[in-house]
Amino acid sequence: MKSNRIFGLLLGLCWAGRAALGQQPGGVIPPVVVPPMVDELVITNVSVVDVDLGEIDPHQNVVMRDGFIISVGKWVPAGRGVPTVDGTGKYLVPGLWDGHTHALASAAEERMALPLYVAHGITSIRDVTTARRLNDLLRTYQALETGRRVGPRIELAGPVLNGSATERSGLGLAATRAEGRAQAESLIKAGWCSLQTGPLLSHDAFWGVAAAAEEARVHLTGPVPEAVPVLDAIGAGQRGIDHPDKLLLACSAREAELVDARAQALAGPRPLTTLQARVKAQQPLILASFSAERCAALAQALEQYRTFVVPALGAQDFALGREPDPADPRFRAVPAAVRQQWARASHARPRLTADRRARLQALDSLQRGMIAAFGRQGVRLVAGSDAGSATPNLFHGSSLHDELERLVAIGLTPAEALRAGTVNPAMAMGRGFDLGRIRAGYLADAVLLNANPLTDVHNLRLIEAVVLRGRLFDLPALAKLAHDAEKAAAMEDAAAHATAVVR
Secondary structure (H helix, E strand, O other), X not given: OHHHHHHHHHXXXXXXXXXXXXXXXXXXXXXXXXXXXXXXXXXXXXXXXEOOOOEEEEEEEEEEEOOEEEEEXXXXXXXXXXXXXXXXXXXXXXXXXXXXXXXXXXXXHHHHHHHHHHHOOEEEXXXXXXXXXXXXXXXXXXXXXXXXXXXXXXXXXXXXXXXXXXXXXXXXXXXXXXXXXXXXXXXXXXXXXXXXXXXXXXXXXXXXXXXXXXXXXXXXXXXXXXXXOHHHHXXXXXXXXXXXXXXXXXXXXXXXXXXXXXXXXXXXXXXXXXXXXXXXXXXXXXXXXXXXXXXXXXXXXXXXXXXXXXXXXXXXXXXXXXXXXXXXXXXXXXXXXXXHHHHHHHHHOOOOOHHHHHHHHXXXXXXXXXXXXXXXXXXXXXXXXOOEOOEOOOOOOHHHXXXXXXXXXXXXXXXXXXXXOOHHHHHHOOOOOOOOOOOOOOEOOEEEEOOOOOOOHHHHHOEEEEEEOOEEEOHHHXXXXXXXXXXXXXXXXXXXXXXXXXX
16 A cells, blocks of 8 residues: 555656755745644545445445555444544545646745645645746645645646747747747656646647657646647647637637637737737627537547546636625635735726627626536536636635536536546546545545535535545644634735835
């Protein structure tokens, strides 16, 4: 069993041996009381949720040892010294995944974000951070895996490739296939095991990136580039698609024409401004030319290639003016500077005319219907919150629950939504062999609930305890994690105030 643990650690650290250690990230990490590891733990008489079948296995004893599940059934180890949790009337699900976060955007943000994920039963995240050095991210990963800090398991989506080092200036976006390949190979050589496509990647550069990723056997995920038809991206080996905007475009009978117009915008003068205007102008055409038949064919291709899709339904709320209650207690774990940033973004948001609002709502409704159809047709949906300081009104931890509830609201069953937050992301990240299920031989990442999540997805919020890396977090420990996140936010506010006084 310990050899499996070592293998899993090496898999997660496949880039670690090639990365030299740098400087420690700045800031003071608030003290967190990490529960001690338990050599053995038994949860007795619990209802185990089979996420694959969407069924309940009642009256099970789940035996965990050295951070692994070693038995699910009637057996319990002999002896009185084994720690035991009474699961009578409770339900055990695999630890949840958030398949799209910005939790590691900065050292300050991760101090607030990581405890919140565990407090909400999220034991694994796929982080799409791109601005920090690999060495800093690796140091966080190691601190979590060794128990020096509390937080979920981390899968890194990798840096974004937009085809040109001068992308930020808006120049030189029409990179060649050779340039795209060279950039990808450079990042792979630096130690990255995953890469992300950027929306501004040219068609030729995308093929160069895809070829390098396939040869090196690294994951290629991200939004489908604006200049690339979706089926081309899937066929080239893009194994994950973040945000469904281009998928909706692929359901249009005019996809080839509209994609070509976007490619021309990127290849011409003022590419970013021109692209933005062109995308806006195309929205009525996408609505008018939507084809259910093309959407069904797209779902078939996504299922055939096992390409996962992150719907990120909550990301649309801001554009449509759907705001959380200002008194929402979740704001307490958001630093004042970030709350002010979100407020400024809300004030700067363009005022929508009635026609523009109606069009955006129609696109949103069509997109949600497409995602629901994908779910019915077997596409691997991966729930992701898109939470981060740069995305207004999305909260680390709790917004994943919001997203799962949105999936049910658009037509998925609670069992399908639960798969999107457990086994689907595990399989999409290549961890289907040891995460995402309550099964012997799997890592003992689990959430104990007070009600059945298959009857109501909201019951995923009724957490009694979390098991992560061989540690049991009971209700007081989970409450402490939420408090630690609020304390970290307060520390950021105090540090900002002190800096302002000095200036």
